[in-house]
Amino acid sequence: MKNASIRVRLTLWYGLALALILSLFAVSLYLVMSRALREQVDASLEEAAAVAIRTLGEHRFGPFLIFEDLSQDFPEIALLDKFFQIFGPAGQVTIQSANIQSREIPLSQTAFRAALEGEVTFESVQFEKGVPIRLLSFPVRQGDQLVNILRVGTSLQSTDRMLHRLLIGLYIASPVALLVSLVGGWFLAGRALRPVHVLTQTAQRIAAGDLTQRIQTPPSNDEIGQLASTFNDMIGRLEVSFRQIRQFSADASHELRTPLTITKGETELALRRPRNAEDYRMVLESNLEEIDRMSRIVDELLFLSRADLGEIKLKMLPVQLDDLVREVQQQAMVLGQERHITTVLENIEPVIVLGDDLRLRELLLNLVDNAVKYSREGQTVTLSLHVIDQRVRLRVQDAGIGIFPEEQVRIFDRFYRTDEARAHAQKGSGLGLAICKWIVDVHKGTLEVHSQHQHGSVFTVYLPLSSSLAST
Numbered sequence: 001m002k003n004a005s006i007r008v009r010l011t012l013w014y015g016l017a018l019a020l021i022l023s024l025f026a027v028s029l030y031l032v033m034s035r036a037l038r039e040q041v042d043a044s045l046e047e048a049a050a051v052a053i054r055t056l057g058e059h060r061f062g063p064f065l066i067f068e069d070l071s072q073d074f075p076e077i078a079l080l081d082k083f084f085q086i087f088g089p090a091g092q093v094t095i096q097s098a099n100i101q102s103r104e105i106p107l108s109q110t111a112f113r114a115a116l117e118g119e120v121t122f123e124s125v126q127f128e129k130g131v132p133i134r135l136l137s138f139p140v141r142q143g144d145q146l147v148n149i150l151r152v153g154t155s156l157q158s159t160d161r162m163l164h165r166l167l168i169g170l171y172i173a174s175p176v177a178l179l180v181s182l183v184g185g186w187f188l189a190g191r192a193l194r195p196v197h198v199l200t201q202t203a204q205r206i207a208a209g210d211l212t213q214r215i216q217t218p219p220s221n222d223e224i225g226q227l228a229s230t231f232n233d234m235i236g237r238l239e240v241s242f243r244q245i246r247q248f249s250a251d252a253s254h255e256l257r258t259p260l261t262i263t264k265g266e267t268e269l270a271l272r273r274p275r276n277a278e279d280y281r282m283v284l285e286s287n288l289e290e291i292d293r294m295s296r297i298v299d300e301l302l303f304l305s306r307a308d309l310g311e312i313k314l315k316m317l318p319v320q321l322d323d324l325v326r327e328v329q330q331q332a333m334v335l336g337q338e339r340h341i342t343t344v345l346e347n348i349e350p351v352i353v354l355g356d357d358l359r360l361r362e363l364l365l366n367l368v369d370n371a372v373k374y375s376r377e378g379q380t381v382t383l384s385l386h387v388i389d390q391r392v393r394l395r396v397q398d399a400g401i402g403i404f405p406e407e408q409v410r411i412f413d414r415f416y417r418t419d420e421a422r423a424h425a426q427k428g429s430g431l432g433l434a435i436c437k438w439i440v441d442v443h444k445g446t447l448e449v450h451s452q453h454q455h456g457s458v459f460t461v462y463l464p465l466s467s468s469l470a471s472t
């Protein structure tokens, strides 16, 4: 049963339920019918008894009740399939109708005792091999005295035959009805499950590696339709993340290959012939630079994958953000020294946020590093820190190369660098902003970029204000 298809199970359950209903129906029909027939027989016996009593009354003083008189007076009695008996007060037969012939149908003890009490008795009896009969015993009293017991009987043969026929009908009709509805149920279950079949086939094609496949959603928004569209959404997301992973691996290998190629080339060149110590030193220094670059990329990658896995623990403590901004400004001055890029502070409000000091510093440094790196010689980078609408707003503004609008959404992707940036500054792996984004996210903040190509960029960080203390 566990491995059977839903179609088989549905049909079987359906069949079982129907079989139960049918048997219940058959049993109740049989019971109701037999009861109704029995009541009909009893009512006709009572009717006949009433007629007989009336006749008896008219002949009360005669020594014998001539039965033929009864049928003469009431011809319908003769037509009815009934026999009559009249018992004396001691229970002995005095008169009985001719249709009993020589059969003996004595008065039962129960009926006699009930008659003495003045009560009517109904009995069903069957004499050996004879037909079943229904008997009504009716006491005839004068005052307190029991004078006679009238008995009317009738054969139950015809009602029994009727019930028997009903039973046969039910025996035949029920299995046929069951069979017909099982076939119907099988057909309907198949129809209802057809979309599931289509779904499975598409899922199999997708499982075989074709993520561009989509399930054709049925026009109705029923359970199957919802399943199909949920499934399609899921495949869509999978397709995107698969593409990202592929892109990521390609980018990562590419970023690592460049410094490796440089190191290898320089080392090979140096080894081609003997050189003096100064030359070796220069090669080693250059190699060290590339190795630094590679280890930085590997470190950042490691950091991001640990961040993805939720393995990075933050120490969330109150951080005096304005102090941090001032320190980073000093570092930025050093970074820009060579190209005469100055970093200035503008409107720095004293602000405390709840955060990880190291990560916030890294965030700020990355943004400032970008601003300096993508500025042109002699330009200025501006840092500002405000509290606006119960949020801390930290801005890093430059007047450098800027970013095209269509590229602005992608710069937070890992390894993404604009062509403009590559041409302007060779150094850089494209991981800085991905890390910034993660840091801002874990601090429950937002990171926005507004930029105009060739006119500069503004990176704005919003952080929740934990306790804005206007400390001095």
Ligand SMILES: Nc1ncnc2c1ncn2[C@@H]1O[C@H](COP(=O)(O)OP(=O)(O)OP(=O)(O)O)[C@@H](O)[C@H]1O
Binding pocket: 366, 370, 371, 374, 398, 400, 401, 402, 403, 411, 412, 416, 417, 418, 419, 420, 421, 422, 427, 428, 429, 430, 431, 432, 433, 434, 456, 457
């Ligand atoms: N201030 C900015 N002005 C212009 N373009 C920027 C600026 N900041 C970032 N970008 C663009 O976004 C890209 C991604 O920045 P990100 O900091 O992630 O990488 P990177 O600075 O190139 O390298 P890394 O920071 O890993 O050394 C940059 O390559 C550049 O194209």
Ligand SMILES: [Mg+2]
Binding pocket: 366, 369, 370, 428, 432, 433
């Ligand atoms: Mg950067």
